[in-house]
Amino acid sequence: MRNVILYMSMSLDGIVASDREHPGAAVEDPEVKEWKLERIRKAGAHLMGRVTYQQMSSFWPQSDDPYAAPMNDIPKVVFSKTLNDAEATWPTTRVARGDLATEIAGIKAEPGPDVIVWGGAGLAGALAAADLIDEYRLLVQPMVIGQGQALFDQLPESRHLDLVEATPFPSGIVVQIYRPQRT
Numbered sequence: 001m002r003n004v005i006l007y008m009s010m011s012l013d014g015i016v017a018s019d020r021e022h023p024g025a026a027v028e029d030p031e032v033k034e035w036k037l038e039r040i041r042k043a044g045a046h047l048m049g050r051v052t053y054q055q056m057s058s059f060w061p062q063s064d065d066p067y068a069a070p071m072n073d074i075p076k077v078v079f080s081k082t083l084n085d086a087e088a089t090w091p092t093t094r095v096a097r098g099d100l101a102t103e104i105a106g107i108k109a110e111p112g113p114d115v116i117v118w119g120g121a122g123l124a125g126a127l128a129a130a131d132l133i134d135e136y137r138l139l140v141q142p143m144v145i146g147q148g149q150a151l152f153d154q155l156p157e158s159r160h161l162d163l164v165e166a167t168p169f170p171s172g173i174v175v176q177i178y179r180p181q182r183t
Contacts, residue, residue, distance in 0.1 A: 002044055003114040003134035004104060006124055007036070010138055011145045017121035018148025029171035032139065033066070039137075040070045044112035049123035050080035056118070057090035077107060077115075079123055104132045121149045129154035135179050136161065142172030 010016045048056065053076070060071040076093040078086050079100065086093040096103040104127070107115055117124060117133070127133050128151060138151075152159075161178035168174045 002108045002110065002112060004047070004108065004117060004127070004132060005043075005114050005135045005137060006117045006119075006127065006133045007040075007137045008119060008124055008139065008151055009141055010151055011141055011143050013144045013146065014150045014152070015145040015148040016119070016124065016151045018145045020145050020148065021143070029169055029173070032169050032171065032173050032175075035167070035169075035175065036139075037066055037070070040067070040074075040116065042113055043070070043074050043116045044110075045075045045077055045107065045115040046071070047077045047079070047107070047115055047117045047123075049120045050078060050083050052118050052120040052123070053078040053080070053083070053086065053090070053093070057086070057093070061090060077103075079103065100126060101130055101132060121151070124151060125149070125154040128152055128159075129156060131159070131180065133180070135164070135177060138176045138178070140174045140176055 008016055056071065060068050063071075072090075073092070076086075076090065077096050078093060079096045080086075081097055083095050086095050096107075114134075117127060124133075128136075160181045162181055163176065164179055165177040166174060
């Protein structure tokens with residue numbers, strides 16, 4: 001069974017999306033990029049929401065950045081009720097339109113390596129609220145935003161996580177890896 005792993009950049013105050021500044025576009029250094037690339041290359045699929053898909057599909061197919069190859073070659077699943085033909089825009093893409101838990105169960109049952117979630121904030125929050133994430137890889141940026149959308153603002157109740165790893169980088173970014181406590 002494959003795991004669902006969330007990659008999310010966030011500010012120190014837990015904001016993952018804001019009209020002030022986007023934590024994913026904040027500080028990044030070559031060491032963080034290499035850390036991410038080592039893991040992204042091993043993914044069995046990229047999962048994302050419609051808005052993230054539209055942003056990425058307009059950029060990665062034409063990019064020569066080191067991220068481009070794994071972003072373009074690895075299968076993608078877009079969660080959307082409104083998107084029609086994603087394959088025409090970005091090859092190896094399919095649209096998941098069904099119930100979130102049912103779609104995730106089907107993806108996890110497919111053969112292959114773990115899958116990674118890019119978000120956006122709405123999809124990531126919905127997955128967290130439904131307890132569908134097996135591992136959180138949070139890239140905590142050395143900044144505070146003060147207002148915006150928090151990753152966990154959709155949770156119906158508190159949830160306990162186990163810290164698996166914490167890796168600081170010279171830029172001030174700290175990668176924190178958590179797994180949900182399962183009873």
